[in-house]
Amino acid sequence: MPEHQLPIARGLRGRCPRCGEGKLFQGFLTLRPRCDHCGLDYGFADAGDGPAVFVILLGGALVVFAALITEVVYQPPYWVHAVLWVPLILLVTLAPLRPIKGLMIALQYHHRAQEGRLIKRDGE
C-alpha cells in the first residue's frame, strides 16, 4: 500500500494511526486511552462534531433525495415512506459514524492538527 494511503486505511478500519495494529475504539465511539500495541496516547484525538457533520450532510442528502424521487415517481402511501426511510436513516447514520471518526482522528494525527496557540514574541 502506498505510504500516503496508510492513515486513511488505518482510520477507516478503526486502528491506531501510528502503528495500524492496535485498536482505536473500546465502545461504539469511545476511544481507548492509548494504543494497546505501540502505546500511543490517544489524548490528542478530538474529532469533535466532525463525524456527525459529514454523516448528517451526506446521509441526510441521500435519504431526502431518495424520498423525493420515490414520492414523485410512485406516490406511495405514507406508511411505505416510514417503512423505507426509517431503516435507511438508521443505516446511513450509524454505519459510517465509526469509520469516519477513525478517519478524522487518523488524519488529525497524520497532519499533527491541533488547536491554535498564541506564541509570545520576545520583547512584547
Ligand SMILES: [Zn+2]
Ligand atoms: Zn499503535
